[in-house]
Amino acid sequence: MYAQMIKSEATQDDPEKLAAFQARIDAGEKIEPKDWMPEGYRKTLIRQIGQHAHSEIVGQLPEGNWITRAPTLERKAILLAKVQDEAGHGLYLYCAAETLGVSRDEITEMLLDGRMKYSSIFNYPTLNWADIGAVGWLVDGAAIMNQVPLQRTSFGPYSRAMIRICKEESFHQRQGYDAIRKMAEGTPEQKKMAQDALNRLWYPSLMMFGPSDKDSVHSAQSMKWKIKMNTNDELRQKFVDQTVPQAEYLGLTVPDENLKWNEERGHYDYTDPDWSEFFDVIQGNGPCNVDRLADRNKAWDDGAWVRDGLLAHAKKKAARQHAAE
């Protein structure tokens, strides 16, 4: 998902405190920043919320790529609003992570030097306008699948951030579907572009949910702590079941020969993505990994004088005020 392969940290805490903590979670209570929590819970959450925040921020890049080239002024305004929302999502989540004792600069630097990851999906390029439609439809669609259950996560600030985010996501998915529908219903050439976007983005979207459950060894503890609410395969299946009819409505073909409705299971059977590609992208070898990190680093470095200047100005102003009083 936006947070993939988060390894639960081992916990070496007083068993009595641990049991009381688990009982609070089992009872559906929210854990707040000042409450006692196991070190492993705190560390795992910093990693998970941080990766989620980084994904929101880096996720602006593939879409920002098309703001100046949107086909109409209206589409441009919509895309701008959507990308601005993603910046907001990043900020809500960074603040949630900071309540766990990591500073904004620390967590930013961990992204910039590669110690922390962001979702694999944003290492794929957006080659043309059809991709922007497909990203809203599929990528935000997949994100929603994961974020909706996370509204019930045990950590209060994370849950509240998710509630805000979910309120805004439906606009994202709908504007994407609307944009790709325009193309699917357009000229044969436009329809071809829409199909091509689906072909390229289908499997990377399935990868967003993380490795298959049988290879996903770190889930159990996170699920017990209610910081992971569903298994990867559960959510992936849900996404496939929801998306296939949407593609059919557009007259587009999901690029999977084995895709078919399984009456018995009440779900679509589908082909898993190529996991070796997924691990390769996570390792830094996707088509855009280098560009994305370079862009984030450049933005951080180029913005340094603004951050420093505004802070210096604020300090000076405060000192002057102090002197006048």
Place this chain on the structure above:
Amino acid sequence: MKNEWPLWEIFIRGQHGMSHRHVGSLHAPDAEMAIKNARDVYTRRNEGVSIWVVEANHISASSPSDKGPLYEPSESKVYRHPTFFDIPEEVGAM
């Protein structure tokens, strides 16, 4: 940490007549910028008619471990609730 902008807690009055409510936090160099940023981060969809910002380190909070001593005394004073008293039906609404 060296040169980080301070953290501000953001409170928004959603509608006229309502109290300001805590909605989240953000970093800003000063109060003026905090209000501007809060406008962009927390009121993109008409969520507010007024914004308060407070620097986070100026907020004092009760400690979670004081929960018992702080709130227990009110639990035993059931007579503070109107439902504690039976009023005869004949008396009418009260």
